[in-house]
Amino acid sequence: MSRKLFGTDGVRGRANSWPMTAEVALKLGAAAGHFFRRDDSAAHRVVIGKDTRLSGYMLENALTAGLASTGMNVLLVGPVPTPAVGFLTRSMRADLGVMISASHNPHEDNGIKFFGPDGFKLSDQAEAEIEAMLEADLPLAPASNIGRVKRIDDGRGRYQEFVKTSFPTGLSLEGLKVVIDCAHGAAYRAAPEVLWELGATVIPLGTAPNGTNINDRCGSTHTETAAEAVITHGAHVGIALDGDADRVMIIDETGKVADGDQIMALFAARWGAEGRLKGDTLVATVMSNLGLETFLKTRGLHLKRTAVGDRYVVEEMRKNGFNLGGEQSGHIVMTDYATTGDGLAAALQFLAEMARTGEKASTLTRQFETVPQLLKNVRYQAGAQPLAAAKVQQVIAANEARIAGKGRILIRKSGTEPLIRVMAECEDEALLLDVVDEIVEAVAAAG
Incomplete structure (x- = not known):
């Protein structure tokens, strides 16, 4: 159907x-x-x-x-x-x-x-x-x-008490200064309150929604705001949520941003070492970096890829009984705690690692070296089918041949916007840029 x-x-x-x-x-x-x-x-x-x-x-x-x-x-x-x-x-x-x-x-x-x-x-x-x-x-x-x-x-309060149960008993956020950017979105009250109740010194951003400022130069898609606040306040870590708080980006003490791949690598390695990673498998999408796959292999763990969308990650997890998955964009799905991506719960797991190990955020967010990856979006007109154009298909095929054995190309339509997403990975950054630009130019001409 x-x-x-x-x-x-x-x-x-x-x-x-x-x-x-x-x-x-x-x-x-x-x-x-x-x-x-x-x-x-x-x-x-x-x-x-x-x-x-x-x-x-x-x-x-x-x-x-x-x-x-x-x-x-x-x-x-x-x-x-x-x-x-x-x-x-x-x-x-x-x-x-x-x-x-x-x-x-x-x-x-x-x-x-x-x-x-x-x-x-x-x-x-x-x-x-x-x-x-x-x-x-x-x-x-x-x-x-x-x-x-x-x-x-009391719906929000019920959720806040529930999400706090995902934080390990016996640990505290005392002594940690945390920037939390709520994107003027759904977690504007819940996230700062939970962090404060667990002991953190909280520097809140994006907590004054007015109906039109959600995600406006803030949150997980505009991490420069939280990164600047981390540096200004000398914070130990920054947390950037999106408008509905189901995704998260982590900013280390130097202002560098870690995406979902690095966060998933940290959790998978930790859970795998503790025997908590079911099936020794992390579920992620086709967008996740090749470096993540290599990182997991060196630890005897597996990466199962799905189509883009956290719903497909969750379907794979439920089908095979896996308990950790997510997306590069910051959806982290931990079915031991939640039924969908939960940015605040994922942030609490990261902060728990900081509290448990005493390591800086910059250490914990650099789990593997990424393979150079480039993603460009091409907007197209309503009703257009640029990927069906013969010229576009020819350009894609030619560039797949150029990059074969050195990397990969992934091209897909966005499921939420009229965009064609062109992504490629390759150690040769000059070739990477040329391949993506050629495809983008062809798609733009056809759309």
């Missing part, structure tokens, strides 16, 4: 433009409510969280109306991180969880992500079935059985 509305991480787009309109959200709510409402009892409930985007109010109300119309009772938890919705859905015995967020995208965008009763994101098949219902004449609940709606004031 095909999907047109859903991308790699739910439904996403420009707010007040299709598909991020109140009308579509209303229909999505009704379809999801019908899909998850298995009988006519009054016990069915759904948890809805959101980040701090202005459009979140509009979409929250529309989704609520659609869900309530099918008899679902709606619990509104307000601004909370995406992993909090996964946790609360399972913790509160809800049939469905919804997160309204466009993650690291600018405030003009928004998105809708669904979680099943187990707290995990929905499968492609489930999303396709919900999408197919949008044009159907769905049965509505009788007037006496319309769903009730109420706000839950």
